[in-house]
Amino acid sequence: MKLITAIIRPECLADVKAALFRAGVTGVTFSRVSGHGGEREVVQQYRAETVILEFHEKVKVEMAVSEHYVEPTIAAILSSARTGNVGDGKIFVQHLDRVVRIRTGEEDTAALTPVTADAVQRQAQRQAAS
Amino acid sequence: MTPASPLVAGDTAWVLMSTALVLVMVPGLACFYGGLSRNRAVLNTMLMSFGALAVMSVFWVVAGYSLAFSTGSTWLGDFSWAGMQGVGVAPNPTYSAGIPHVLFSAFQMMFAGITVALISGAVVERMRFTAFLLFALLWGALVYVPLAHWVWADGGWLRSLGALDFAGGTVVHISAGVAAVVLARMLGRRHDAGRTAILPHNVPLTLLGAGILWFGWFGFNAGSALAADGISANALITTHTSAAAGLLSWIAVELIRTRHATAVGAATGAVAGLVAITPAAGFVSPLSAIAIGAVGAACAYAAIQLRAKTAIDDALDVFACHGVAGIVGALATGVFATKVINGAGADGLVAGNSRLLGVQTIAVLATIAFVAVMTPVVVLAVNSITKIRISLADELAGVDTKEHREEGYHGGGLAEFAGQAITLGQRVVLPAHEVYGQALSGGD
Numbered sequence: 001m002k003l004i005t006a007i008i009r010p011e012c013l014a015d016v017k018a019a020l021f022r023a024g025v026t027g028v029t030f031s032r033v034s035g036h037g038g039e040r041e042v043v044q045q046y047r048a049e050t051v052i053l054e055f056h057e058k059v060k061v062e063m064a065v066s067e068h069y070v071e072p073t074i075a076a077i078l079s080s081a082r083t084g085n086v087g088d089g090k091i092f093v094q095h096l097d098r099v100v101r102i103r104t105g106e107e108d109t110a111a112l113t114p115v116t117a118d119a120v121q122r123q124a125q126r127q128a129a130s
Numbered sequence: 131m132t133p134a135s136p137l138v139a140g141d142t143a144w145v146l147m148s149t150a151l152v153l154v155m156v157p158g159l160a161c162f163y164g165g166l167s168r169n170r171a172v173l174n175t176m177l178m179s180f181g182a183l184a185v186m187s188v189f190w191v192v193a194g195y196s197l198a199f200s201t202g203s204t205w206l207g208d209f210s211w212a213g214m215q216g217v218g219v220a221p222n223p224t225y226s227a228g229i230p231h232v233l234f235s236a237f238q239m240m241f242a243g244i245t246v247a248l249i250s251g252a253v254v255e256r257m258r259f260t261a262f263l264l265f266a267l268l269w270g271a272l273v274y275v276p277l278a279h280w281v282w283a284d285g286g287w288l289r290s291l292g293a294l295d296f297a298g299g300t301v302v303h304i305s306a307g308v309a310a311v312v313l314a315r316m317l318g319r320r321h322d323a324g325r326t327a328i329l330p331h332n333v334p335l336t337l338l339g340a341g342i343l344w345f346g347w348f349g350f351n352a353g354s355a356l357a358a359d360g361i362s363a364n365a366l367i368t369t370h371t372s373a374a375a376g377l378l379s380w381i382a383v384e385l386i387r388t389r390h391a392t393a394v395g396a397a398t399g400a401v402a403g404l405v406a407i408t409p410a411a412g413f414v415s416p417l418s419a420i421a422i423g424a425v426g427a428a429c430a431y432a433a434i435q436l437r438a439k440t441a442i443d444d445a446l447d448v449f450a451c452h453g454v455a456g457i458v459g460a461l462a463t464g465v466f467a468t469k470v471i472n473g474a475g476a477d478g479l480v481a482g483n484s485r486l487l488g489v490q491t492i493a494v495l496a497t498i499a500f501v502a503v504m505t506p507v508v509v510l511a512v513n514s515i516t517k518i519r520i521s522l523a524d525e526l527a528g529v530d531t532k533e534h535r536e537e538g539y540h541g542g543g544l545a546e547f548a549g550q551a552i553t554l555g556q557r558v559v560l561p562a563h564e565v566y567g568q569a570l571s572g573g574d
């Protein structure tokens with residue numbers, strides 16, 4: 001199990017999301033973050049003040065995936081978040097010791113196997129009927 | 131009661147309306163300034179405008195109006211109208227023949243309020259609120275009131291000299307601008323001014339404020355005719371034209387210098403155009419108003435660039451927008467005024483009379499000198515009664531939380547979900563299912 005963290009351009013978010021879903025990665029957390037990399041600083045003007053914005057707005061994408069999803073996830077992000085310019089971001093892959101699904105208490109790979117609310121509901125109805 | 135001249139319903143209606151329009155400039159200014167400040171100072175910034183209005187209004191009724199507008203001497207009125215005694219429904223023909231005297235007084239009350247509110251833009255993020263209120267009272271009494279008397283009152287020396295100030299270029303804008311720079315200098319810079327970029331926290335709020343100011347300015351200038359007549363209509367169109375020219379002039383300069391027109395710049399340019407036309411509105415043609423607005427805004431732009439190189443932290447550039455554009459307007463009145471527009475006015479340089487420009491220059495210099503000398507006296511007096519500046523620790527934490535124990539922007543964040551704030555008396559925020567006795571159910 002790996003935790004994959006990607007820092008991407010906000011304007012690439014829609015494409016990255018689509019690519020991840022297509023690769024079957026549906027458990028994703030996004031957050032807006034600010035950071036500094038190798039990009040040129042943004043210059044703005046307020047009355048007499050010329051302002052250099054040192055931090056760039058980025059989106060952080062976090063996904064916990066089982067082993068055989070690691071390469072497809074990375075490939076999906078590379079294909080959708082790359083513009084070729086400085087500032088495209090990074091992908092970090094870390095080992096995960098343990099994963100627990102809060103709803104059921106399932107652990108590790110079972111906890112990472114995606115389920116949909118519809119499937120869960122159907123299962124609950126079947127149990128109630130039997 | 132003075133022998134009654136008949137009230138004119140149209141005039142009375144317009145000045146009633148104009149009084150309300152000038153009042154609206156105060157929240158307009160509060161938005162304009164509030165948007166330009168940082169978000170942890172937005173409440174203090176906006177509240178100073180409202181506070182100044184309240185202080186000056188009460189003072190105006192008690193003694194301010196009397197000291198400013200009763201005949202008295204050439205330098206100051208007396209207490210004959212204190213507490214609005216004798217200021218009744220009947221018109222006072224000296225100031226305005228067709229409207230109730232008490233309405234004239236109310237209209238002037240709003241001017242006193244907005245003038246002190248203008249100064250507050252210089253001191254944001256670092257002045258103690260109570261000290262500002264005290265400053266408003268003393269500055270109003272010792273600076274605004276004598277100036278208003280000199281320029282507008284029966285027997286005032288600048289009025290007798292023939293100086294023209296249609297709606298308050300000297301009394302309101304030059305005086306507020308000079309007072310702002312003096313107060314900012316004496317108060318000192320914000321702890322991080324010049325070390326870090328200080329950005330406006332809400333530019334849309336600033337644009338809204340500029341729009342409200344623009345709207346209210348129709349009452350400020352066109353209302354200063356004190357009648358619903360041709361002079362009033364002329365003042366309205368010159369006011370609007372100058373604001374538009376100021377906006378275009380500012381963004382033209384920006385486009386040349388930085389290749390980008392900015393929203394803050396457009397709002398500032400419009401306000402500078404409004405300031406510049408203020409003394410001239412009822413005396414010049416709409417065509418002249420284009421020149422006045424354009425030059426006023428360009429000069430204010432230059433003044434802001436120069437101010438940024440100094441150590442004076444006139445935070446929202448009150449001196450550049452009001453002082454400099456006000457000076458441009460007062461002098462331009464001496465250039466562009468013409469009796470063709472207003473028979474009760476005077477001819478300026480363009481109409482072949484060079485004397486008026488000299489008189490206008492005297493009025494400008496007298497105003498600057500008086501305000502520059504008196505404002506430090508007021509500041510020292512306030513500081514001897516109560517400390518004027520908040521502590522560095524409070525400044526770092528933010529003037530809103532420390533001076534007012536309030537914040538402009540709570541909601542929206544995680545803090546709301548997390549129950550960051552609890553009502554006094556509670557100890558803990560219990561989980562919802564313990565309070566309501568039911569578990570969180572999982573949707574559908």
